[in-house]
Amino acid sequence: MIYVTGDIHGGCTMNNIVEWEEGKNLTHDDYLVIAGDFGIPWEFSITEDDLIYWIESRPWTTLFVDGNHERFSWWKDQPIEEWHGGTRAATFQVLPYSALDERRSV
DSSP: OEEEEOOOTTTTSTHHHHTOGGGGGOOTTOEEEEESOOOOSSSOOHHHHHHHHHHHHSSSEEEEEOOSSSOHHHHTTSOEEEETTEEEEOOOTTOTTEEEOTTSOO
16 A cells, blocks of 8 residues: 655654554555655754654655755765665665655656
């Protein structure tokens, strides 16, 4: 199943995903697409590290497409790797199932 959300803005509304009831039943076969304004990392804080770890520990695949509230200067310096016939930012190393599209090709 594919689920789509957006405007997470880092920790501002991340609790909506953390408390997402359906998320408790998702598996590695499911996808959560954050369509713009993921906003992590933004402040490079311990709280953001915790959110990244939480996302990485989910069984589903998290994908996001950049919006206008992203740390572009940081993302452009991240390594790119091939992934499912496209490319992704190879940033969250403990998170093998997360990907960023930032106008590349997922």
